[in-house]
Amino acid sequence: MGSSVRKGKAVLPAEEAARPSSPRREQPQRAAAEDYHHAAQNANNGQAITASCKNKDTDLQFKIQAYIDKNTVMIFSNTACSLSAKVKELFKSMSVPYCSLELDKTEDGQKLQDALYELTMETSVPIVFVQQKQIGDYDKILKAHKEGKIQKLLETKGHDYMQDSYDYDLIVIGGGSGGLAASKEAAKYGKKVMVLDYVTPTPQGTRWGLGGTCVNVGCIPKKLMHQAALLGQALQDSRKFGWQFEEKVKHSWETMTEAVQNYIGSLNWGYRVSLREKEVTYENAYGEFVGPHTIKATNNKGKEKFYTAEKFLIATGERPRYLGVPGDKEYCISSDDLFSLPYCPGKTLVVGASYVALECAGFLAGLGLDVTVMVRSILLRGFDQEMANKIGEHMEEHGVKFIKQFVPTKIEQLEEGTPGKLKVIAQSTDGREITEGEYNTVLLAVGRDTCTRTIGLDKVGVKINERSGKIPVSDEEQTNVPYIYAIGDVLEGKLELTPVAIQAGRLLARRLYAGTTLKCDYVNVPTTVFTPLEYGACGFSEETALEKFGEENIEVYHSYFWPLEWTVPSRDNNKCYAKIICNIQDNERVIGFHVLGPNAGEVTQGFSAAIKCGLTKAQLDNTIGIHPVCAEIFTTLSETKRSGGNVLQSGC
Amino acid sequence: MGWEEKAARSYGGFVQAAQQSRGRPVFALFCGDKDAQGRSWCPDCVTAEPVVRSELNSLPDGSVFIYCQVGDRAYWKDPNNEFRKNLKLTGVPTLLKYGTPQKLVEEECLNRELVHMLFTED
Numbered sequence: 001m002g003s004s005v006r007k008g009k010a011v012l013p014a015e016e017a018a019r020p021s022s023p024r025r026e027q028p029q030r031a032a033a034e035d036y037h038h039a040a041q042n043a044n045n046g047q048a049i050t051a052s053c054k055n056k057d058t059d060l061q062f063k064i065q066a067y068i069d070k071n072t073v074m075i076f077s078n079t080a081c082s083l084s085a086k087v088k089e090l091f092k093s094m095s096v097p098y099c100s101l102e103l104d105k106t107e108d109g110q111k112l113q114d115a116l117y118e119l120t121m122e123t124s125v126p127i128v129f130v131q132q133k134q135i136g137d138y139d140k141i142l143k144a145h146k147e148g149k150i151q152k153l154l155e156t157k158g159h160d161y162m163q164d165s166y167d168y169d170l171i172v173i174g175g176g177s178g179g180l181a182a183s184k185e186a187a188k189y190g191k192k193v194m195v196l197d198y199v200t201p202t203p204q205g206t207r208w209g210l211g212g213t214c215v216n217v218g219c220i221p222k223k224l225m226h227q228a229a230l231l232g233q234a235l236q237d238s239r240k241f242g243w244q245f246e247e248k249v250k251h252s253w254e255t256m257t258e259a260v261q262n263y264i265g266s267l268n269w270g271y272r273v274s275l276r277e278k279e280v281t282y283e284n285a286y287g288e289f290v291g292p293h294t295i296k297a298t299n300n301k302g303k304e305k306f307y308t309a310e311k312f313l314i315a316t317g318e319r320p321r322y323l324g325v326p327g328d329k330e331y332c333i334s335s336d337d338l339f340s341l342p343y344c345p346g347k348t349l350v351v352g353a354s355y356v357a358l359e360c361a362g363f364l365a366g367l368g369l370d371v372t373v374m375v376r377s378i379l380l381r382g383f384d385q386e387m388a389n390k391i392g393e394h395m396e397e398h399g400v401k402f403i404k405q406f407v408p409t410k411i412e413q414l415e416e417g418t419p420g421k422l423k424v425i426a427q428s429t430d431g432r433e434i435t436e437g438e439y440n441t442v443l444l445a446v447g448r449d450t451c452t453r454t455i456g457l458d459k460v461g462v463k464i465n466e467r468s469g470k471i472p473v474s475d476e477e478q479t480n481v482p483y484i485y486a487i488g489d490v491l492e493g494k495l496e497l498t499p500v501a502i503q504a505g506r507l508l509a510r511r512l513y514a515g516t517t518l519k520c521d522y523v524n525v526p527t528t529v530f531t532p533l534e535y536g537a538c539g540f541s542e543e544t545a546l547e548k549f550g551e552e553n554i555e556v557y558h559s560y561f562w563p564l565e566w567t568v569p570s571r572d573n574n575k576c577y578a579k580i581i582c583n584i585q586d587n588e589r590v591i592g593f594h595v596l597g598p599n600a601g602e603v604t605q606g607f608s609a610a611i612k613c614g615l616t617k618a619q620l621d622n623t624i625g626i627h628p629v630c631a632e633i634f635t636t637l638s639e640t641k642r643s644g645g646n647v648l649q650s651g652c
Numbered sequence: 653m654g655w656e657e658k659a660a661r662s663y664g665g666f667v668q669a670a671q672q673s674r675g676r677p678v679f680a681l682f683c684g685d686k687d688a689q690g691r692s693w694c695p696d697c698v699t700a701e702p703v704v705r706s707e708l709n710s711l712p713d714g715s716v717f718i719y720c721q722v723g724d725r726a727y728w729k730d731p732n733n734e735f736r737k738n739l740k741l742t743g744v745p746t747l748l749k750y751g752t753p754q755k756l757v758e759e760e761c762l763n764r765e766l767v768h769m770l771f772t773e774d
Binding site: 121123124262263265266268269272273276277 | 707710752753754755756760763764765766768769773
């Protein structure tokens with residue numbers, strides 16, 4: 001009702017000022033906004049002037065920004081909206097002059113409203129700005145008024161209003177395990193948080209949604225596919241337990257992948273709902289530093305936005321490394337591509353000896369595919385080598401071929417297709433032999449590189465390890481730049497595990513915003529490798545323990561065991577293996593725990609808590625086992641390696 | 653082009669409406685049946701419907717919005733009802749984007765920003 005003009009200011013747009021061609025939100029834009037606004041102020045009060053608006057988003061945003069900048073109180077409103085009327089009444093009652101723009105009465109009002117949404121994330125009017133600070137809708141204005149914030153803003157001209165100096169309290173670059181945990185925790189303490197997440201497509205064009213590596217191309221799909229393989233084995237075993245079915249059991253890669261991707265999709269969606277509910281702003285955009293306290297966010301259409309924050313958290317993680325040989329990027333896939341591959345990979349060569357390589361090779365073989373693993377030197381570098389070799393042996397006995405001490409030098413395409421046919425030429429590490437092979441798919445799993453080289457760290461002075469790309473941090477995850485922190489796989493010298501990143505992220509947010517002092521404990525972190533024969537570990541490997549404490553101060557207890565469930569179907573005896581490493585000088589404290597067998601992760605979790613409590617061999621011996629389960633072996637370990645006694649089993 | 657609304661009652665009715673809309677984005681709101689006065693037995697559904705309707709104008713062009721009444725309270729409580737079995741619905745109101753894992757359940761439907769996100773983002 002009524003005209004669009006309120007309280008003494010003409011609000012209708014005037015003719016457009018000439019615009020500079022750059023759309024960047026820097027000096028040129030300021031000049032344009034000012035030009036425009038002088039024109040507006042020079043317009044006659046009360047005279048309706050329509051704008052010759054070009055159809056560009058940036059022009060509308062300039063317009064809106066101009067209104068916000070030039071008015072102490074700016075209300076974006078609608079004549080039909082009762083809340084808009086209420087908000088104006090409120091300011092009138094405070095005797096505060098305001099400027100209001102009635103979007104329903106303005107030409108291009110709908111487009112302005114859309115541009116407003118982009119700027120403010122508010123979907124309805126009224127939207128109120130006080131001293132250029134976005135307060136929000138009627139409820140938020142009422143609340144701010146009751147808390148005296150409006151008065152304060154007006155009195156101090158916005159300078160003392162703390163949040164006004166930066167757009168956000170915290171901007172998190174990377175929406176993976178660490179980034180999401182930290183951002184949600186910070187939001188709990190009322191902080192204004194933004195998360196930027198962006199997936200650069202793989203050379204094959206694969207991309208995925210919010211959640212990071214673990215959810216999309218790591219732990220989650222890996223474990224599900226590992227389970228698919230285990231079920232295949234269970235089906236075979238089931239005949240011995242009396243199940244009768246005639247057909248040969250077949251596996252559909254497409255059915256499995258669709259189900260896995262569907263689940264991942266629900267996780268991506270769940271994270272977005274969760275962020276929205278906690279009022280964490282999320283943008284699907286590539287974040288990089290451009291200057292102190294400032295980042296640039298570029299979305300997949302190339303649109304750039306700039307944001308400032310008091311603190312930053314780098315949680316950008318890693319991506320698979322390529323070999324750097326001809327044909328690698330064109331024809332090979334990585335773990336980034338495998339879990340959403342729309343066709344069965346067929347006969348596969350896995351290059352690498354990491355847990356990624358062995359886990360993938362393991363479940364592919366378990367699904368019935370012809371799998372070969374090409375290894376440059378040792379398996380599972382950094383893990384207990386006795387256990388690593390047992391894993392390799394088990395895989396070999398179950399049909400996985402290994403080509404040891406070779407590296408690929410060239411990959412050629414013989415036939416296109418889904419899958420196609422590839423030729424791999426490889427050279428032995430001593431240089432003497434060349435070998436060739438044909439495969440449908442080549443999966444590279446030769447390591448992962450941190451995403452730290454193209455996010456503008458040099459612009460803000462964050463030091464990284466030039467060789468590895470990793471970021472060194474203090475024990476409080478602070479980089480050399482005090483307002484910039486980092487967590488997760490990008491960190492130098494820390495375990496690359498989801499729960500570690502989550503814990504570090506949560507504790508960091510609590511230290512920053514809830515006044516706690518607890519730091520992340522990176523010692524005795526349990527892990528599990530989900531190879532066909534699973535391996536769980538916590539604490540020292542045997543080699544590292546020997547090196548640190550000396551052979552005479554270490555006692556290693558060990559034994560093979562035969563899971564009861566494996567007896568009836570005549571599955572391997574004397575393959576599952578348990579080992580603990582004890583520190584003789586410290587009451588035979590358990591400093592290393594290793595188990596190779598089914599459900600290794602479930603078994604290891606409980607023992608890792610005991611190790612955190614300072615578990616000793618005597619306490620373990622005093623613990624009565626549960627029968628009949630695999631884990632009970634740990635309560636009856638008696639043979640030591642030192643004694644050389646026989647640890648082979650002959651049954652329960 | 654805008655969007656189109658279809659009404660459905662029963663699971664079979666919903667499936668038919670969805671099949672008729674093949675090739676277009678389909679969004680569906682599942683609510684408890686309304687009585688003669690037009691009021692659903694499900695209080696959250698009563699609150700959610702206007703919130704969802706207020707966001708319908710942000711639906712992508714060519715979308716179909718199916719308003720589906722799932723049945724009376726007794727039918728809904730039956731753990732084997734067709735909606736639970738076939739669509740895996742766990743509660744009413746449920747607002748979902750058909751053919752994707754994207755959905756909002758119960759209180760989430762009352763949050764206008766979440767509804768907007770479901771309608772407009774991939």
